[in-house]
Amino acid sequence: MNSVSMLNDVAGAGVAVESIRKSYGTVVTAVDDVSLKVKPGEFVSILGPSGSGKTTLLMMIAGFERPTSGRLIIGDQDMTYTRPEKRGLGMVFQRYALFPHMSVADNIAYPLKRRGVSRAEIRQRVEAALKLISLDGLGTRMPTALSGGQQQRVAVARALVSQPPVMLMDEPLSALDKKLRDQMQLEIMRLHRTVGVTIIYVTHDQEEALSLSDRIVVMNRGRIEQVGTPDELYDEPASAFVADFIGRTSFLAATCLAVEGSNARMRVNDATEVIVPVSRCRDIVVGARVRIAVRPEALKLAVVGSAQLSGTLEGSRFVGSSELAFVRIANGELLQVQTEPGVSRKLQAGSPVGIMFDASRVSVFREGA
Amino acid sequence: MAARMTSTSTAGIYSPATALVLLLPLIALFCGAFLYPVGRLLAMAVFDPDFTVRHLAKAVESPLYVNVFLRTARIAAAVTLAAFALGYPVALLMSRLSGRAALFVTACVLVPLWTSVLVRSYAWIVLLQTNGLVNGLLRWLGLTEGPLKLLYTEATVLVAMTHVLLPYMILPIYGALRAIPADYERAARNLGAGAVTSFITVTLPLSLPGIFAGCLIVFILSLGFYITPALVGGPETLMAATLISQQATELLDWPFASALSLLLLAGTLVVVVVFRRFLSLSKGL
Ligand SMILES: Nc1ncnc2c1ncn2[C@@H]1O[C@H](COP(=O)(O)OP(=O)(O)OP(=O)(O)O)[C@@H](O)[C@H]1O
Ligand SMILES: [Mg+2]
Numbered sequence: 001m002n003s004v005s006m007l008n009d010v011a012g013a014g015v016a017v018e019s020i021r022k023s024y025g026t027v028v029t030a031v032d033d034v035s036l037k038v039k040p041g042e043f044v045s046i047l048g049p050s051g052s053g054k055t056t057l058l059m060m061i062a063g064f065e066r067p068t069s070g071r072l073i074i075g076d077q078d079m080t081y082t083r084p085e086k087r088g089l090g091m092v093f094q095r096y097a098l099f100p101h102m103s104v105a106d107n108i109a110y111p112l113k114r115r116g117v118s119r120a121e122i123r124q125r126v127e128a129a130l131k132l133i134s135l136d137g138l139g140t141r142m143p144t145a146l147s148g149g150q151q152q153r154v155a156v157a158r159a160l161v162s163q164p165p166v167m168l169m170d171e172p173l174s175a176l177d178k179k180l181r182d183q184m185q186l187e188i189m190r191l192h193r194t195v196g197v198t199i200i201y202v203t204h205d206q207e208e209a210l211s212l213s214d215r216i217v218v219m220n221r222g223r224i225e226q227v228g229t230p231d232e233l234y235d236e237p238a239s240a241f242v243a244d245f246i247g248r249t250s251f252l253a254a255t256c257l258a259v260e261g262s263n264a265r266m267r268v269n270d271a272t273e274v275i276v277p278v279s280r281c282r283d284i285v286v287g288a289r290v291r292i293a294v295r296p297e298a299l300k301l302a303v304v305g306s307a308q309l310s311g312t313l314e315g316s317r318f319v320g321s322s323e324l325a326f327v328r329i330a331n332g333e334l335l336q337v338q339t340e341p342g343v344s345r346k347l348q349a350g351s352p353v354g355i356m357f358d359a360s361r362v363s364v365f366r367e368g369a
Numbered sequence: 370m371a372a373r374m375t376s377t378s379t380a381g382i383y384s385p386a387t388a389l390v391l392l393l394p395l396i397a398l399f400c401g402a403f404l405y406p407v408g409r410l411l412a413m414a415v416f417d418p419d420f421t422v423r424h425l426a427k428a429v430e431s432p433l434y435v436n437v438f439l440r441t442a443r444i445a446a447a448v449t450l451a452a453f454a455l456g457y458p459v460a461l462l463m464s465r466l467s468g469r470a471a472l473f474v475t476a477c478v479l480v481p482l483w484t485s486v487l488v489r490s491y492a493w494i495v496l497l498q499t500n501g502l503v504n505g506l507l508r509w510l511g512l513t514e515g516p517l518k519l520l521y522t523e524a525t526v527l528v529a530m531t532h533v534l535l536p537y538m539i540l541p542i543y544g545a546l547r548a549i550p551a552d553y554e555r556a557a558r559n560l561g562a563g564a565v566t567s568f569i570t571v572t573l574p575l576s577l578p579g580i581f582a583g584c585l586i587v588f589i590l591s592l593g594f595y596i597t598p599a600l601v602g603g604p605e606t607l608m609a610a611t612l613i614s615q616q617a618t619e620l621l622d623w624p625f626a627s628a629l630s631l632l633l634l635a636g637t638l639v640v641v642v643v644f645r646r647f648l649s650l651s652k653g654l
Binding site: 089 | 550552553555556557558559560561562563566567570571574575
């Protein structure tokens with residue numbers, strides 16, 4: 001039995017969350033009427049700012065919190081009130097929660113012992129799991145004698161060794177430094193591919209969510225703002241919140257002047273008029289105050305006068321393959337503009353610049369929506 | 370460089386000389402009021418006026434005194450066990466509660482601790498004496514004819530001492546339980562352990578340092594406990610501390626009292642050393 005075949009016959013199970021709500025007392029509603037369908041074998045991230053209810057939602061799926069109302073279905077069983085030990089889910093905690101009084105091997109063997117697996121088989125499967133996470137030979141170590149990255153891998157192995165159909169992860173990489181985090185992301189993706197387990201992954205790091213997930217659930221104040229693939233969230237954010245939360249986004253205040261066919265005419269910055277396709281607008285009515293969300297790559301520096309907008313360069317930043325210029329426009333808004341390397345840094349801070357923008361790549365939202 | 374850094378980090382903001390000056394009053398008090406008299410007392414056991422083991426021999430050869438020590442050890446062990454059995458669930462409850470309920474239970478544990486031992490021991494006398502509350506209740510219920518002899522028995526000493534020392538068991542265990550992150554038990558449950566199994570395999574072993582600390586404190590305090598056994602116990606329940614006080618204050622046999630003290634102190638130190646080994650073992654787990 002090699003390390004991969006040990007695990008890859010697991011079929012991931014689907015998870016359906018139906019109108020789940022969790023209130024603490026009468027004031028705090030941590031999760032408010034959330035519905036979500038996760039397909040078998042899918043990698044879904046739950047992304048949101050601190051306090052948005054991500055952990056609470058995950059705790060209800062794991063069975064550590066009782067929903068105030070709603071239903072939870074895992075596989076084809078209603079598990080809303082099933083005890084956590086009867087759910088058979090894997091879970092990786094933010095601080096790993098490796099048992100400090102047990103060796104690495106005993107930690108990994110723990111779920112197998114609880115399931116009454118024979119001693120010989122436990123030894124075999126623990127060894128295979130250690131190999132899978134490239135820690136063979138470290139079974140007798142205590143968890144405290146491992147580095148953060150190694151502890152993380154042991155936590156993943158412990159969660160997977162009993163072949164759960166669904167694995168829950170609550171910010172599993174947040175305690176690691178950047179480089180190790182990138183490496184662990186690759187390992188998690190590899191595990192997900194080889195094992196076929198369904199993964200529900202909580203994070204507040206948008207880059208992590210964008211690079212790992214099949215789909216992302218964006219949460220805000222206990223509610224779902226949008227569910228979609230990374231591309232959908234990036235290109236077609238459903239709300240100003242999502243636009244702001246994902247990627248680098250600048251906002252322009254504007255007024256909708258008229259809708260003409262498939263185009264809307266907007267007045268930006270009190271003077272300039274721009275035309276935006278109606279398809280890029282969400283519930284816009286003529287006369288409404290709106291916010292136009294633009295990504296740096298939809299903006300271009302241009303010669304003053306010929307450009308749609310003008311402003312002053314406040315500074316610029318090298319971000320690897322390109323540069324970000326920070327431009328303050330007349331009404332005081334700060335825009336981030338992507339340029340070729342070396343372009344914006346040649347300009348003096350304080351010099352006037354023009355900005356062109358690609359109206360087909362902006363998103364327009366109602367003010368206050 | 371490294372040495373400098375450690376010395377600044379441990380010495381903090383005071384120079385060694387300033388620290389010594391600040392500590393001087395405490396050191397003087399400690400030497401004058403504790404080390405010197407205790408040293409004098411213990412010296413009395415073996416110098417009378419020349420070196421002798423006469424008093425020590427008297428203590429270990431007479432079955433009367435050996436019995437007192439054995440009884441003391443037995444009662445101390447029983448009190449420790451009883452306090453552990455009663456205290457652990459309370460500590461566990463305290464560590465799981467939050468808000469008003471936690472405050473209430475904590476108050477129930479702490480308020481007795483702030484009340485004088487004397488008061489708590491007299492309370493037991495009020496309850497258990499011949500015409501006390503318990504006997505009155507038993508007679509009123511028609512369960513007994515005459516009053517039962519409840520006071521001055523070993524069982525009473527045990528119950529009263531357990532009651533008095535219980536907080537010293539609860540607090541260290543509570544501290545250890547509170548220090549265990551909730552995620553450990555969640556992880557155990559998630560990995561397939563029921564509530565009981567996860568308690569036995571995770572919570573209990575992780576609270577061992579608190580258990581050892583609580584048992585050590587209660588056992589040592591019981592070994593030298595004076596007020597409660599003296600008040601609710603009788604001649605048949607004579608314990609080491611009471612015996613020492615009798616020898617010193619009633620019989621005025623100071624050399625023998627100090628020989629008994631020396632033996633009690635030696636016994637206590639042995640217990641401390643043995644427990645410390647357990648403690649370091651359990652930490653290494
Ligand atoms: N036991 C509790 N009692 C009362 N309020 C709670 C409790 N647990 C969570 N909350 C509240 O519910 C809200 C959501 O909390 P949750 O831990 O789910 O957020 P999160 O999205 O995981 O945040 P983070 O990114 O900081 O981990 C917060 O406002 C929090 O204060
Ligand atoms: Mg959280």
